[in-house]
Amino acid sequence: MAATHELMGEGGAVSMEAIAKRAGVSKETLYRWWPSKTSVVLDALAERGQSTIPLPDTGTLRGDLAAFLRSTADSADPATRHLLRAIAAAAANDLDAAAEIRTRFISARRAALNRVLARAATRGEVIASNADTLLDLIYGSLWYRLIFDVGPLDHTWADDIAAAIAPAP
Amino acid sequence: MAATHELMGEGGAVSMEAIAKRAGVSKETLYRWWPSKTSVVLDALAERGQSTIPLPDTGTLRGDLAAFLRSTADSADPATRHLLRAIAAAAANDLDAAAEIRTRFISARRAALNRVLARAATRGEVIASNADTLLDLIYGSLWYRLIFDVGPLDHTWADDIAAAIAPAP
Numbered sequence: 001m002a003a004t005h006e007l008m009g010e011g012g013a014v015s016m017e018a019i020a021k022r023a024g025v026s027k028e029t030l031y032r033w034w035p036s037k038t039s040v041v042l043d044a045l046a047e048r049g050q051s052t053i054p055l056p057d058t059g060t061l062r063g064d065l066a067a068f069l070r071s072t073a074d075s076a077d078p079a080t081r082h083l084l085r086a087i088a089a090a091a092a093n094d095l096d097a098a099a100e101i102r103t104r105f106i107s108a109r110r111a112a113l114n115r116v117l118a119r120a121a122t123r124g125e126v127i128a129s130n131a132d133t134l135l136d137l138i139y140g141s142l143w144y145r146l147i148f149d150v151g152p153l154d155h156t157w158a159d160d161i162a163a164a165i166a167p168a169p
Numbered sequence: 170m171a172a173t174h175e176l177m178g179e180g181g182a183v184s185m186e187a188i189a190k191r192a193g194v195s196k197e198t199l200y201r202w203w204p205s206k207t208s209v210v211l212d213a214l215a216e217r218g219q220s221t222i223p224l225p226d227t228g229t230l231r232g233d234l235a236a237f238l239r240s241t242a243d244s245a246d247p248a249t250r251h252l253l254r255a256i257a258a259a260a261a262n263d264l265d266a267a268a269e270i271r272t273r274f275i276s277a278r279r280a281a282l283n284r285v286l287a288r289a290a291t292r293g294e295v296i297a298s299n300a301d302t303l304l305d306l307i308y309g310s311l312w313y314r315l316i317f318d319v320g321p322l323d324h325t326w327a328d329d330i331a332a333a334i335a336p337a338p
Contacts, residue, residue: 085262086261088316089261089262091316091317092254092261102317102318106317130329130333136313137306137309137310140308140309140310140313141302143313143317145309147257148271148312149260150275150305151301161302164302
């Protein structure tokens with residue numbers, strides 16, 4: 001994972017060969033744990049999200065969403081955005097790839113944001129059964145901007161989405 | 170356009186050669202009007218959206234959104250979904266392709282839904298300056314489901330999104 005993070009951060013080609021070399025293990029060892037380059041990169045991205053995007057607890061859904069989405073935008077440096085776009089292209093081209101991406105990466109990000117929504121539900125700010133729809137809307141807007149370049153992923157985006165999902169009471 | 174629609178509906182390969190043949194014109198004539206196959210397909214998809222997705226006027230944002238998104242889901246038959254996924258992959262792979270897709274297709278769909286939101290703004294149901302964020306959220310959720318297959322694009326999706334964006338007063 002650490003070797004993959006390093007290579008991802010350097011923005012160059014991430015291959016099984018390069019990861020094995022950087023980690024000081026054989027390619028055979030790497031393949032014993034991950035079936036493909038895509039699977040290593042997805043796990044590394046999920047781990048990176050987990051460690052760089054803290055779960056905020058500001059006391060309101062609006063505040064939590066703004067903080068969470070600001071961290072999300074901040075953690076998406078140019079190399080990461082490039083990888084995320086490649087992942088979207090792979091998913092759009094192939095339903096099997098989409099399934100692996102959901103299992104290894106999308107589900108981890110949904111689970112993290114879902115904890116923010118669950119806390120909001122206990123405060124009565126959202127209805128718990130709406131959480132899946134809200135996750136679709138929020139992560140949908142992120143990928144839509146990333147893929148079609150309809151607007152920047154920045155703090156203004158984070159605050160606008162937070163305000164639209166959690167209007168002031 | 171009609172020839173392109175026919176070929177798209179048949180689900181087979183859509184090439185400039187095939188479009189020209191079906192339309193009974195030379196490839197040179199076709200290239201005089203469209204620079205690439207992608208540009209013809211995008212224009213045909215935009216025209217198809219315009220003609221198969223009516224602008225509803227139910228009197229409420231919730232009703233209008235549910236009707237508009239139900240029509241959107243209905244108009245996306247399997248051949249169209251396949252084309253839309255190919256378009257998403259092209260956009261994710263190449264920022265120039267993303268720009269052409271925004272200009273020829275995405276902007277037309279945003280303009281249509283924006284008219285629904287503008288009517289809701291005159292009724293005081295949304296703030297006009299939030300429209301762009303709402304367009305991102307709504308179309309984001311559509312593409313997110315289409316690309317990553319996180320859930321079906323059907324009437325339940327349409328109704329859930331309408332309810333989340335326009336809660337009952």
